[in-house]
Amino acid sequence: MLIGAGFGMSGNGMVAYAAQTFGVQMDVRQAYGLIENFRRLRPRMCAWWQEIYREVLDEGELVLPSGRKLTYPGIEQRGREVTYRRQTAFSKRRDGDVVNLWHGLVAENWTQAVARDIIYHAALDMPWPVVMQIHDELIMLVPTAEVNTAVDRIETTMLQLPAWAAGLPVACEVAVGQTYGECK
Numbered sequence: 204m205l206i207g208a209g210f211g212m213s214g215n216g217m218v219a220y221a222a223q224t225f226g227v228q229m230d231v232r233q234a235y236g237l238i239e240n241f242r243r244l245r246p247r248m249c250a251w252w253q254e255i256y257r258e259v260l261d262e263g264e265l266v267l268p269s270g271r272k273l274t275y276p277g278i279e280q281r282g283r284e285v286t287y288r289r290q291t292a293f294s295k296r297r298d299g300d301v302v303n304l305w306h307g308l309v310a311e312n313w314t315q316a317v318a319r320d321i322i323y324h325a326a327l328d329m330p331w332p333v334v335m336q337i338h339d340e341l342i343m344l345v346p347t348a349e350v351n352t353a354v355d356r357i358e359t360t361m362l363q364l365p366a367w368a369a370g371l372p373v374a375c376e377v378a379v380g381q382t383y384g385e386c387k
Contacts (some may be wrong), residue, residue: 208241210314211252211307256306260285265313268367269320270359273312275304321373324365330356335383342383350379 207220214235221227221234240248258265260280265273274361276299277288288299318339326333326341331353337344345353354377361375378386 208238209245209248211305212238214238219351234330237262252306252310259309265309266318267316267320269315269317270366270367271316271320273316278304279387319370320367321364321371324362324368325361325363328360328363342386344377353377354379 207216212220214231214237214269217234217238218229221229235260239258248294255265259275260278263275267273267290273294276290278284279286281312286301287302287304289302290299322336322339322341326336329343331349333341333343343353343357357377358375361377362373364371380386
């Protein structure tokens with residue numbers, strides 16, 4: 204639940220998440236108190252949410268530390284409601300689906316995009332072919348004779364950050380198996 208709180212989850216969201224995910228029933232006042240306390244203890248994070256949200260509203264995009272841009276085409280603000288048009292393979296409309304935008308979604312998009320940039324940087328330097336990426340996982344084909352040395356080399360490569368990410372705390376785990384399922 205802390206991850207959700209870190210991306211702007213409301214008290215009502217916490218009540219629903221606790222019930223659906225953990226089968227825990229929470230009083231909505233208790234949930235709002237937990238969220239309020241979480242935010243009170245993290246003023247810099249909350250200020251950052253607002254900063255990047257304002258950047259999206261003003262510019263229609265975010266420039267990531269890597270220099271790559273996250274765009275939010277067709278931003279419209281009507282009162283407190285902000286929407287943009289997101290194009291996906293399954294969009295119902297030619298010009299994209301209308302999606303609500305709020306500070307927590309922008310923070311989540313930024314975080315996932317930066318993580319993608321870091322893993323992509325590592326993938327380019329891998330000594331074995333990367334055949335697939337699933338979220339924050341790289342899947343590689345390594346010859347059986349090289350597996351013992353591969354684990355250390357993959358970990359070392361994953362932890363070599365690009366210059367723009369210097370000092371960022373990162374970690375990785377390496378799993379070995381004949382199938383993707385064996386590595387889970």
